[in-house]
Amino acid sequence: MVENANVLVIDDDRTLVELVSNALYQEGHSVMAAYDGQDGLRQMYQGQPDLIILDINMPTMDGWTVCQRIREVSNIPILMLTARDDPEEIVKGLDIGADDYIVKPFQISVLLARVRSNLRRAAAEPTLFKHNVVYSDDYLTVNLEEHRVLIQGEQVRLTPTEFNLLAHLVDAAPRILAYRELLEKVWGFEYIDDIDYLRVYIWHLRRKLEPNPKEPTYIINELGVGYRFERRA
Known part of the structure; x- marks a missing residue:
């Protein structure tokens, strides 16, 4: 649920942890704080949080490793904090299982909006797609009912957000989904102006699905x- 969630904040910057914790308390959430990756994992196992805010650059165990360890046992939403607006760093986080990211420095109101959106998505009922429930050609298969994506018969691992993005495109095909419409469908109203955010996810999805991501044949930008989504003849 969106209200009264249990949020784990993992960051070695104690001032930032205190700032974020106070803001989350005011939103009605309970907060657990950890100042290194190992303690963060311990608290995750013991406290069973509803969402994790995870910094990348920490001593002893960095956020990449923490995220990988969490994904071995749980699908808890992970909001990654990154110090640089670096697409490679962001994509690396998405590759290892982060659900969302926000670049430091950030406004606390933006962080809280992202927290609300991630909690809402985690609690939402699965979207029921009505049209192109299964798409299949000799290279790619997308089954919206079974939440399965195959490339030449081999299953492709997508995060829930990645699958939701692809599913909306496949379901709407051949119709174009406007940037703002797609952002609202997948992430929520708080994201409708974050076109660059959408581009990062599209780029990442193409890397997983397209035969040549630099010359996409499935996910087409108008x-x-x-x-x-372009169907093959």
Whole structure:
């Protein structure tokens, strides 16, 4: 649920942890704080949080390792904090299982909006897709009912957010989904102006699905309008 959630904040910056914790308390959440990766994992196992805010650059055990360890046992939403607006760093976080990211320094109101959105998505009922429930060609298969994606018969691991993004595109095909429409469908109203955020996820999804991500044939950008899924003849 969105209200009264249990949030684990893992960051070696004690001032930042205190600031974030106070803001979360005011939103009605309970907060656990850890100042290194090992303690963060221990508290995750013991406290069973509803969401984790995870810094990347920490001593002894960095956020990459913590995220990987968490994903071995849990699908708890992970909001990654990164010090640089670096696509490679962001994609690395998404690759190992982070659900969302926010770049430091950030406004606390933006962080709280991201927390609300991630908690809401985690609690939401699965979207029921009505149209192209199964897409299949000789390279790619997308089964929306079974939440399965195959490339040449081999299953591809997608995060829930990645699958939801792909599913909306496949379900709407051949219609173009406008940038803002797609952002609201997948992430929520708080994200509708974050076009660069959408581009990062599209780039990441293409890397997993396209035969040549630099020349995409499935996920097509209609410049200035939105994205669409292109079926192979």
